[in-house]
Amino acid sequence: MDGIKDKAAIVGVALSEFSADSGKTELRMSCEVIKAALDDAGLVVTDVDGLVKQSEDASDEHAITSSMGMGNLTYFGEVKWGAAPCAMVLRSAVAVAAGSAKCVVVYRAVNGSSKLRMIPSMKTSGQMSTSDLLQWTFHSPYGLMTETGSVAMLVRRYMHETDAKAEQFGWVTTVCRENGARNPEGLYYEQSITLEDYLASRIVVDPLRELDCYKESDCAAAFVITTPEMAKDLKQPPAVIRGCAQSMVGETERMNSYYRPDIARLPEVGRVAERMFRMAGVRPQDIDVAQLDDAYAPLVPLQLEELGFCGRGEGAAYCEGGDRIRLGGEIPLNTSGGSLGEGHIHGMNHVVEAVRQIRGTSTGQVKGAELALVATGAGGPAAGLILGR
Amino acid sequence: MAMQYIEGIPLLRPYVDHDNKGFWDAIREHRLVFQKCKDCGLIVHRPRPMCPQCLSTERDWAPSEGKGRIYTYVDFVYQNASYPGIQVPYVVVVVEMLEGVRMISNMIEESAADIYIGMPVEVVFDDIAEDLTLPKFRKAKE
Known part of the structure; x- marks a missing residue:
């Protein structure tokens, strides 16, 4: 089971400032941090052909492409929940290894401190997601909320x-x-x-x-994943x-x-x-x-x-x-x-x-x-x- | 001390759908039931559309004996980390029922100092509003 071993590399990363109040939209934070991750790698927007985001993230792919002038995506999609960061790397690496994309950007921006999070999501059918349904029907009435x-x-x-x-x-x-x-x-x-x-x-x-628990902050992060061949000639060691x-x-x-x-x-x-x-x-x-x-x-x-x-x-x-x-x-x-x-x-x-x-x-x-x-x-x-x- | 719901803040109500309606209908009548597969007999909680053991969609509602033991519990002591509509402190428990399933609930009277993992409990029905009953628990004899 070698799978995707050595078939993809992280070549650019960026983190925005952590703060209590970013004063920015999450979309702007996403765009800025994606640009920073590409700069870190020595790549430009036109190199990007894949985007992977977390489902709970507010900034949809099309908002990123239209804000950043990304013209040619061949791969995009979402990953859910707390495992998402490594799972988004997996998804991107699989896409790169399979040739569905050559350069995938993973991004996430959250105004976790300045904006309320955790609002239950209604899906497009008007049906609550099954996770939220379980929470609201069998846990929340007893005050098991956070x-x-x-x-x-x-x-x-x-x-x-x-x-x-x-x-x-x-x-x-x-x-x-x-x-x-x-x-x-x-x-x-x-x-x-x-x-x-x-x-x-x-x-x-x-x-x-x-002090057992994290504190919410406003922050954004992105990483760039590409093929080992492309990784060779970039700014950073892969x-x-x-x-x-x-x-x-x-x-x-x-x-x-x-x-x-x-x-x-x-x-x-x-x-x-x-x-x-x-x-x-x-x-x-x-x-x-x-x-x-x-x-x-x-x-x-x-x-x-x-x-x-x-x-x-x-x-x-x-x-x-x-x-x-x-x-x-x-x-x-x-x-x-x-x-x-x-x-x-x-x-x-x-x-x-x-x-x-x-x-x-x-x-x-x-x-x-x-x-x-x-x-x-x-x-x-x-x-x-x-x-x- | 009994749990206190703070007036003016909405109660959190279960979201009743085709899969869990049988459970909540029974609770309204002060009966605790669990979903039981009509084909293989597996009892599950929470309700779900298909039996995870035999994939049957034929379901029944089997009466519970209403008895179990505390499996784990938490004590909400800080209002900012709990639901604002319930006065802290309040205890939320996971009860392992004799039928082998677990349910989330509250203790109706006991505070955190009175309870422990493994404590025997039995179900009681708390009519917290004219149209809302919740199954809760109290200490039972060993």
Whole structure:
């Protein structure tokens, strides 16, 4: 199963400023960040023949093409939910490997802080989407409304099954903020925290604290994916896609899968790991640096377990003290800060950071990093990516 | 302490469709039922158009014994991270029913300090509005 191994590369990336209020439309942010990613690669708008967006993103493809003068798309489409960043890379890489497009741009822009998000979508038929229907019919009437509430359900059960403790989860946030404190482009530059700060932060939905959870921000991100041949002559060293996979299994739901036999696991992440490691022909211990989904700190230990960096039930203890997951440790995590320590753009910045690691340009650079892993989506559908030189 | 719905903020109502109507019709009559496949007998919750085991679309509504155990729960303690129409704190539970299915619900009286994973519970019907009943739970004998 080599699949798309080495058949596509990320050659350009860009992140806008993270802010509380961008003062711009999401469409403008998308256009600006796409231009920046193309500049980074040394490509121009007329090189682009593919666009991939996240379903929840407001800026449709035709608005991008008409704003940017893109005249010739041969491939475009959407990917859904929290796993989208790596899943969009997969979709783009498949298109490039199959010859449906030569140069695909993935983009996402969200005014998450200045505008309200999470408004249920009515589809064109007037029928609510099935995800929203489940939410509104069987969860919302009981006041189970927020993402934080649904993640807390899983975390409570995980703590019950494994003896994981808040003090251990706190090290995830502490290390992410330590990394974010080095990153002048992030929201938390020079703002590291201590474990005591974490423990003192307000309980929002017990057992989750405020510092377990990402904060909304306004931001946009884009990456450019092309063929290895085209990648050779561009401005940046390519980050070659070695392994990439997505997964949905029985009783996977959009966010948290309350109805499956064991909700305190992330079987989708396990399947993604199996597929992408096999495709890349590497093992967890070969990975130099990883960017995991840290929208909620307690989900990081579960991902470490599913990805094979430690055994079942050992994830929280693995994070304790921070030494194994910080720079210089066994597997440095979220080296630009991630959602908790850089800013939240739904995992897009995690892909950008993995590319920086491969180029050697991160503010939290792992010396000589050759293999960088990204995981997006934890609790629902998942996707993952292994990048190499 | 019983859950308090804040006046003036709309109650969140289930979106009833052809697939889940049988469940909500029974709840109105203070009966808890789960979807049961007429062909292979598999019981599922939440309702769905097809049996995931045998792909039959012939469905029945099987009465539940109304008993189960707390599988997991959360305590909404901060109003900004919860539904504004319900006074915090309020507890949301996932109950594993004797029939083997799980449902999301609330505890009718107990607060978070009173409950634990594995606690036996039984269903009660809370008429929260003239035209809206929700199945909720209370502590049951071991």
